[in-house]
Amino acid sequence: xxxxxxxxxxxxxxxxxxxxxxxxxxxxxxxxxxxxxxxxxxxxxxxxxxxxxxxxxxxxxxxxxxxxxxxxxxxxxxxxxxxxxxxxxxxxxxxxxxxxxxxxxxxxxxxxxxxxxxxxxxxxxxxxxxxxxxxxxxxxxxxxxxxxxxxxxxxxxxxxxxxxxxxxxxxxxxxxxxxxxxxxxxxxxxxxxxxxxxxxxxxxxxxxxxxxxxxxxxxxxxxxxxxxxxxxxxxxxxxxxxxxxxxxxxxxxxxxxxxxxxxxxxxxxxxxxxxxxxxxxxxxxxxxxxxxxxxxxxxxxxxxxxxxxxxxxxxxxxxxxxxxxxxxxxxxxxxxxxxxxxxxxxxxxxxxxxxxxxxxxxxxxxxxxxxxxxxxxxxxxxxxxxxxxxxxxxxxxxxxxxxxxxxxxxxxxxxxxxxxxxxxxxxxxxxxxxxxxxxxxxxxxxxxxxxxxxxxxxxxxxxxxxxxxxxxxxxxxxxxxxxxxxxxxxxxxx
Amino acid sequence: xxxxxxxxxxxxxxxxxxxxxxxxxxxxxxxxxxxxxxxxxxxxxxxxxxxxxxxxxxxxxxxxxxxxxxxxxxxxxxxxxxxxxxxxxxxxxxxxxxxxxxxxxxxxxxxxxxxxxxxxxxxxxxxxxxxxxxxxxxxxxxxxxxxxxxxxxxxxxxxxxxxxxxxxxxxxxxxxxxxxxxxxx
Numbered sequence: 245x246x247x248x249x250x251x252x253x254x255x256x257x258x259x260x261x262x263x264x265x266x267x268x269x270x271x272x273x274x275x276x277x278x279x280x281x282x283x284x285x286x287x288x289x290x291x292x293x294x295x296x297x298x299x300x301x302x303x304x305x306x307x308x309x310x311x312x313x314x315x316x317x318x319x320x321x322x323x324x325x326x327x328x329x330x331x332x333x334x335x336x337x338x339x340x341x342x343x344x345x346x347x348x349x350x351x352x353x354x355x356x357x358x359x360x361x362x363x364x365x366x367x368x369x370x371x372x373x374x375x376x377x378x379x380x381x382x383x384x385x386x387x388x389x390x391x392x393x394x395x396x397x398x399x400x401x402x403x404x405x406x407x408x409x410x411x412x413x414x415x416x417x418x419x420x421x422x423x424x425x426x427x428x429x430x431x432x433x434x435x436x437x438x439x440x441x442x443x444x445x446x447x448x449x450x451x452x453x454x455x456x457x458x459x460x461x462x463x464x465x466x467x468x469x470x471x472x473x474x475x476x477x478x479x480x481x482x483x484x485x486x487x488x489x490x491x492x493x494x495x496x497x498x499x500x501x502x503x504x505x506x507x508x509x510x511x512x513x514x515x516x517x518x519x520x521x522x523x524x525x526x527x528x529x530x531x532x533x534x535x536x537x538x539x540x541x542x543x544x545x546x547x548x549x550x551x552x553x554x555x556x557x558x559x560x561x562x563x564x565x566x567x568x569x570x571x572x573x574x575x576x577x578x579x580x581x582x583x584x585x586x587x588x589x590x591x592x593x594x595x596x597x598x599x600x601x602x603x604x605x606x607x608x609x610x611x612x613x614x615x616x617x618x619x620x621x622x623x624x625x626x627x628x629x630x631x632x633x634x635x636x637x638x639x640x641x642x643x644x645x646x647x648x649x650x651x652x653x654x655x656x657x658x659x660x661x662x663x664x665x666x667x668x669x670x671x672x673x674x675x676x677x678x679x680x681x682x683x684x685x686x687x688x689x690x691x692x693x694x695x696x697x698x699x700x701x702x703x704x705x706x707x708x709x710x711x712x713x714x715x716x717x718x719x720x721x722x723x724x725x726x727x728x729x730x731x732x733x734x735x736x737x738x
Numbered sequence: 739x740x741x742x743x744x745x746x747x748x749x750x751x752x753x754x755x756x757x758x759x760x761x762x763x764x765x766x767x768x769x770x771x772x773x774x775x776x777x778x779x780x781x782x783x784x785x786x787x788x789x790x791x792x793x794x795x796x797x798x799x800x801x802x803x804x805x806x807x808x809x810x811x812x813x814x815x816x817x818x819x820x821x822x823x824x825x826x827x828x829x830x831x832x833x834x835x836x837x838x839x840x841x842x843x844x845x846x847x848x849x850x851x852x853x854x855x856x857x858x859x860x861x862x863x864x865x866x867x868x869x870x871x872x873x874x875x876x877x878x879x880x881x882x883x884x885x886x887x888x889x890x891x892x893x894x895x896x897x898x899x900x901x902x903x904x905x906x907x908x909x910x911x912x913x914x915x916x917x918x919x920x921x922x923x
Contacts (some may be wrong), residue, residue: 345837383850390841393820395788395802419837420792423873445796508806520784734794
């Protein structure tokens with residue numbers, strides 16, 4: 245039988261199962277069998293599984309038929325693999341640099357095994373990055389960034405406008421690329437959790453959770469029940485403080501500072517509660533493969549119950565304030581509409597696409613840890629505008645409160661972690677962070693060290709959605725629309 | 739809205755002190771900061787421009803928290819500005835990534851003299867967990883002169899405030915005796 249082409253198999257699976265491309269991972273296997281590996285991970289929500297298709301690419305002049313023409317969601321993944329491994333997706337429409345900028349020498353691929361750790365290539369005079377050009381009478385370009393006016397992360401936005409309306413937005417990132425995947429290679433997986441916590445600061449717990457679960461899958465060690473319960477509590481607390489911040493940001497960007505201050509006050513209280521629980525406001529140093537390394541002390545968990553009751557009472561009042569404030573709701577309704585088709589085609593994840601009618605949540609569709617045993621709803625709206633994204637987060641906030649209460653009511657006693665013996669193999673861990681799907685794909689070598697760690701952050705999936713959502717909106721609405729997605733630059737760039 | 743206003747009246751002032759401990763200390767440090775700024779800068783605020791040179795965004799989260807109703811750092815005379823051209827102080831976070839190095843230098847050059855630099859967070863001080871990465875150029879002080887360092891991963895609001903106090907106590911006299919419009923870009 246003739247071997248089927250990899251792109252055919254991927255495209256067929258995506259149509260047959262309505263599968264979403266979750267991650268595309270390259271591995272350098274030249275030492276083993278003189279090939280590069282390409283692993284395409286699909287989410288099959290109806291079957292509640294992930295399915296991985298794998299192909300091998302000969303090491304001499306590595307190339308393969310691009311998946312992007314039929315799977316647009318592969319676009320950024322293939323550009324990244326072209327840069328970091330030098331594997332060419334033949335037929336890809338756009339192979340400009342993605343995360344490495346023009347002064348990175350061409351032909352130097354940092355994730356190849358013969359690029360040794362810590363090498364700092366000389367800067368070269370590279371080809372200038374060419375932004376998409378919109379031409380016509382009265383069309384102007386507005387360059388913004390990388391250093392922005394607010395206290396936020398760096399990235400470059402290039403708007404093409406005719407008057408106020410945005411004709412095209414191109415986003416260039418990579419400024420905060422820190423080589424985290426390369427840095428993880430050769431490390432002891434039990435040590436690398438510190439790195440996972442620093443992929444995106446405000447998703448420290450979700451990233452450490454996905455990473456720990458990947459290690460646990462390789463080592464075949466399920467964490468003890470108490471750790472499973474505590475992980476749900478911390479993961480939902482992280483969602484609480486992030487959603488409060490996101491909702492506040494929308495109020496800030498329409499000039500509704502009274503509303504923003506109220507939300508930010510609640511968010512600060514959650515951060516303080518985190519500090520009381522585990523001694524860190526952002527829940528760092530808590531997860532470890534095998535369980536939880538920092539357990540809440542003494543009466544802290546009892547205090548959490550009282551705190552949640554207080555938080556809910558306060559929150560309900562503030563949410564009503566938002567819904568009753570016409571000047572806010574008028575601005576957000578109809579702004580920055582993301583069409584469901586775009587969200588699905590580009591493989592978007594999390595609350596940003598649940599507000600566009602895409603009904604997927606890993607906690608329900610790929611249940612991990614304790615979520616299978618818990619009752620919660622997945623709020624979905626169809627409008628796809630800034631208002632819908634805000635309202636979905638508001639609804640999720642209440643679900644998270646209920647989830648924490650359920651777990652607190654049945655919190656088992658016992659140990660918080662068990663020792664993990666690292667064995668060679670590969671595995672995958674995932675978590676639904678406040679922004680959506682985090683996927684850590686891990687391979688451990690025969691010395692028990694990390695051979696390859698591929699991190700797919702929700703922001704990597706969702707940045708390509710933003711230009712579609714801002715199209716035809718006016719420039720002054722851009723900050724508002726951007727905030728309603730609230731994507732992480734560091735999570736994208738890694 | 740009225741129900742919330744009523745609640746707010748019942749709650750009273752949330753801006754600290756609310757509980758003892760960390761928050762009371764924050765108030766104490768803040769008061770000293772306010773007095774020092776008033777004494778040295780003669781009635782104007784200290785202007786800070788934040789620059790993320792490659793952080794994971796944890797530092798930004800805590801710096802933003804300084805402006806929430808609990809900490810409300812503006813009441814002490816600390817103002818975050820939108821442009822380096824308006825700044826006395828650059829507050830730099832993150833290891834300097836290869837791809838932010840040029841932007842950091844340009845931001846520094848765009849800040850009028852006399853200028854002051856704070857390296858905030860463990861990464862800014864010694865690259866933190868990212869040390870040795872091929873994509874990280876180095877520490878902040880490898881590229882621009884650093885005057886004050888604030889440790890922490892990320893530094894919590896109290897640590898940031900202590901760092902700001904250390905900053906104003908060391909401000910060069912030229913900044914103190916220069917009014918905004920006298921500064922030359």
